[in-house]
Amino acid sequence: MGYGADPGAVLDIVAEHAARGAVVVKGNHDDAVATPDHDYYNETAAAAIQWTRAALGESHKRFLSSLPLVAHDEHACFVHASAASPARWEYVDSAGAADRSAAAAAKPYTFCGHVHRQVLYGRDARGRMIAFRPHRGVPIPVRASRGWLAVVGSAGQPRDGDPSAAYALADLEAQSITFHRVPYDCAAAARKIRAAGLPEAIAYRVERGV
Amino acid sequence: MGARDVLAGTALDGFSVGECVHEGAMARLYAVSHGATPFPMLMKVPRFGAGESAEMMLAFETEAMILPRLSGPHVPRFVAAGDVSTVPYIVTERIEGSSLDRLLKAPLPADEVARIGAAIADALHAIHSQDVIHLDLKPDNVVMRRDGVAVLVDLALAHHRKLPDLLAQEMRYAAGSAPYISPEQVLGKRSDARSDLFALGVILYELATGKLPFGTPLTLSGLRDRLWMDPAPPRAHVAGMPQWLQEVILRCLEPDAARRYQSAAHVAFDLRNPRQVALTWRATKAGRRRFASQASRWWRARDTYALPRGAKEEPGAAPVIMVAVDTVHPDDPRQPELQRTVRRILSLSGEFRLVCVAVVPAADPGDPAGGRDDPQVEHRIRLRHWLRSLDIEPERVSVHVLEALDAAGALVEFARRNNVDLIVLGAPFSGERALAWWRSVASSVTANAPCSAHVVRVPAATEPV
Numbered sequence: 001m002g003y004g005a006d007p008g009a010v011l012d013i014v015a016e017h018a019a020r021g022a023v024v025v026k027g028n029h030d031d032a033v034a035t036p037d038h039d040y041y042n043e044t045a046a047a048a049i050q051w052t053r054a055a056l057g058e059s060h061k062r063f064l065s066s067l068p069l070v071a072h073d074e075h076a077c078f079v080h081a082s083a084a085s086p087a088r089w090e091y092v093d094s095a096g097a098a099d100r101s102a103a104a105a106a107k108p109y110t111f112c113g114h115v116h117r118q119v120l121y122g123r124d125a126r127g128r129m130i131a132f133r134p135h136r137g138v139p140i141p142v143r144a145s146r147g148w149l150a151v152v153g154s155a156g157q158p159r160d161g162d163p164s165a166a167y168a169l170a171d172l173e174a175q176s177i178t179f180h181r182v183p184y185d186c187a188a189a190a191r192k193i194r195a196a197g198l199p200e201a202i203a204y205r206v207e208r209g210v
Numbered sequence: 211m212g213a214r215d216v217l218a219g220t221a222l223d224g225f226s227v228g229e230c231v232h233e234g235a236m237a238r239l240y241a242v243s244h245g246a247t248p249f250p251m252l253m254k255v256p257r258f259g260a261g262e263s264a265e266m267m268l269a270f271e272t273e274a275m276i277l278p279r280l281s282g283p284h285v286p287r288f289v290a291a292g293d294v295s296t297v298p299y300i301v302t303e304r305i306e307g308s309s310l311d312r313l314l315k316a317p318l319p320a321d322e323v324a325r326i327g328a329a330i331a332d333a334l335h336a337i338h339s340q341d342v343i344h345l346d347l348k349p350d351n352v353v354m355r356r357d358g359v360a361v362l363v364d365l366a367l368a369h370h371r372k373l374p375d376l377l378a379q380e381m382r383y384a385a386g387s388a389p390y391i392s393p394e395q396v397l398g399k400r401s402d403a404r405s406d407l408f409a410l411g412v413i414l415y416e417l418a419t420g421k422l423p424f425g426t427p428l429t430l431s432g433l434r435d436r437l438w439m440d441p442a443p444p445r446a447h448v449a450g451m452p453q454w455l456q457e458v459i460l461r462c463l464e465p466d467a468a469r470r471y472q473s474a475a476h477v478a479f480d481l482r483n484p485r486q487v488a489l490t491w492r493a494t495k496a497g498r499r500r501f502a503s504q505a506s507r508w509w510r511a512r513d514t515y516a517l518p519r520g521a522k523e524e525p526g527a528a529p530v531i532m533v534a535v536d537t538v539h540p541d542d543p544r545q546p547e548l549q550r551t552v553r554r555i556l557s558l559s560g561e562f563r564l565v566c567v568a569v570v571p572a573a574d575p576g577d578p579a580g581g582r583d584d585p586q587v588e589h590r591i592r593l594r595h596w597l598r599s600l601d602i603e604p605e606r607v608s609v610h611v612l613e614a615l616d617a618a619g620a621l622v623e624f625a626r627r628n629n630v631d632l633i634v635l636g637a638p639f640s641g642e643r644a645l646a647w648w649r650s651v652a653s654s655v656t657a658n659a660p661c662s663a664h665v666v667r668v669p670a671a672t673e674p675v
Contacts, residue, residue, distance in 0.1 A: 120374065122374050122376075124268070124376065124378070124379050125264030125265055125267070125268050125376075125379075126264065126379070128379065130374065130375075130378060130379065132373075132374035132375075135371075135372040138372045138373070140373055140374060141275045141373070143271065143294060143295075145294065145295050
């Protein structure tokens with residue numbers, strides 16, 4: 001939400017997955033769109049959120065408000081920002097922040113976004129969090145005994161100069177995580193953003209991955 | 211005694227556990243068998259218990275993580291790993307051969323040292339090309355197969371470039387073995403493949419002289435000596451040692467990784483081609499530096515090593531590039547194009563080894579007048595002449611004249627033996643494509659090369675009609 005010209009279509013797909021049992025958590029932009037009179041963001045973001053709010057129907061907004069900030073299953077915690085304070089949208093961009101989030105999650109695996117770059121944090125022998133920049137497509141063994149936090153990256157607006165969408169696949173049975181990047185037609189996405197009259201900065205970032 | 215008696219003679223996850231064949235400080239090794247597996251196997255069981263430590267667990271996890279990702283004859287084949295939290299073990303192929311420390315009857319003659327050293331360098335090159343750095347290379351961790359191939363065992367302290375380094379913060383534990391570790395490892399750096407080349411230098415020194423260049427330091431300050439101290443040159447111990455061997459050993463032992471060989475393939479190459487080793491001051495060095503000069507190195511080392519420099523960590527960053535030159539036709543119009551292309555390729559590599567090869571027809575053994583050395587010398591001179599326009603430092607180049615009837619076969623075999631990364635050779639002229647020799651060399655090399663091949667063609671417009 002707040003980054004593209006197709007929020008309704010995207011939400012339809014996400015809701016369909018959610019109906020089939022997918023875990024979906026609320027992000028800060030989702031929250032802003034679903035909450036009237038939200039004034040937390042800068043000018044560009046505020047304009048995009050205004051636009052998105054107008055573009056979505058009531059059912060979409062109800063779906064967004066219904067999303068939890070944090071979801072747990074037996075082995076993993078899913079959260080948009082930090083599990084330590086999900087509503088404060090803290091950036092997990094350091095070993096210290098990763099440590100706090102994983103400790104609050106209290107699961108072997110914590111998955112998050114918010115920071116738009118893929119990073120895997122893992123605990124060493126003394127329990128300290130160590131950051132690792134994953135290589136694309138290389139499965140990483142992640143023993144549950146250790147404690148891990150994966151920042152899976154951003155599908156729509158990665159910020160490492162590569163516009164391809166970022167995601168990660170975790171096979172917790174096999175105790176393995178693989179980070180991926182996949183190219184998509186970001187030129188078309190940027191074209192639609194411009195055509196919709198959304199701020200130019202958003203189109204530019206989608207095209208360039210910055 | 212504890213676990214040894216408990217395990218031997220039992221079955222574990224389908225493996226029949228036999229006798230304990232080795233009892234080390236970190237782990238015990240058992241001979242094991244499994245119904246379906248046709249080769250002998252070893253089970254490594256870490257010695258947790260009394261001295262259990264988190265670091266040992268990490269080292270065990272590291273090996274279990276890295277071994278399955280390595281392939282080829284230079285590492286033991288991975289079979290299975292037990293769950294680290296319940297029954298930790300690793301089962302691998304049992305290598306038929308002897309560990310290098312048992313073979314050591316140093317000092318060995320130079321050609322023996324070179325043969326063993328080249329085999330270890332091949333093995334290092336093989337794992338480095340698979341993104342792995344051993345970081346604990348020493349004679350007990352090298353097993354020589356009966357066919358002379360070196361196998362690197364015990365990857366408990368290894369580093370994989372694309373996986374999280376569980377041991378990154380375990381500096382004291384993960385530093386390797388005191389006599390063999392590199393200066394950068396002493397400082398806690400675990401991501402430089404050239405660290406293994408330093409350890410290889412220590413092994414070569416040991417094989418050639420029977421002595422350790424830095425002794426066996428027991429303290430951290432003793433370990434730090436190698437950041438600035440230069441060892442006694444090996445020729446000071448063994449008077450008759452050839453200069454090329456001292457050159458290779460001391461280049462491996464350079465405290466600054468940037469001044470060492472930049473690739474294990476380059477070390478293997480020099481050890482297999484001693485006459486091609488470019489001799490520098492290292493080759494003739496007769497004693498250690500005087501104290502004052504060592505002290506100034508020590509002073510500089512404090513800064514130099516305070517922050518490890520960015521190293522070339524990509525495998526293949528220091529390629530071996532081989533160019534096939536037709537020395538029989540030195541004025542062939544294709545030669546300048548071949549030189550231009552080689553120059554372009556080299557400009558893309560910060561560090562490289564260029565190997566120029568000419569193939570000449572094998573001398574007729576029945577011809578009494580055929581002086582065997584003459585064609586070799588003539589063609590070597592032509593190769594050196596060909597190289598002149600490229601203006602490359604001598605230590606990065608070597609020239610080789612192969613005598614063979616099957617030129618393509620000889621080139622491919624040479625490339626395979628010397629870990630060549632890229633072969634550059636000329637394409638036949640359009641008018642010559644019908645001629646069997648040119649066509650068979652270019653196409654047979656590209657079809658059979660163990661690496662990439664770059665075929666250079668003169669643009670059509672400039673070809674003679």
